[in-house]
Amino acid sequence: MARHNLLGEKGEEAARVYLKRNGYKIIEQNRRTKRGEVDIIARYKEWLVFVEVRAKSGQELGTPEETIDWRKKRKLERNAQAYVFYTKYKGLFRIDAVCVVFDELGGVSRLTHYENIVENPQR
Secondary structure: OOOHHHHHHHHHHHHHEEEEEEEEEEEEEEEOOOOOOEEEEEOOOEEEEEEEEEEEEOOOOOHHHHHOOOHHHHHHHHHHHHHHHHHHHEEEEEEEEEEEOOOOOOOOEEEEEEEOOOOOOOO
16 A cells, blocks of 8 residues: 555544544545545534545645645535435535644644635535
């Protein structure tokens, strides 16, 4: 398995642990849609939350946040809408991001959770 795939899996695991600790119930992981993949789908209070996980080893070459541009947000929005349509979900939903930075020893040096990174995904 490629190094970036292992880093991504490790980032998703750190995100799952964080989300569970903070009251999120994980429903699905790595859900494929026709438009791509959703890293984590969770419930939080009245929300269905689609979580994009971005992980990097160090920040010398930029932060994980810098990898979420308008194109990525649009793709995330389309993935969420495809899931909502397919499952006939009628409630509130939002798209979050969890950005994880690992230190040189492989430990989490920073984990930041951003809520609702796409405005009004329910058009």
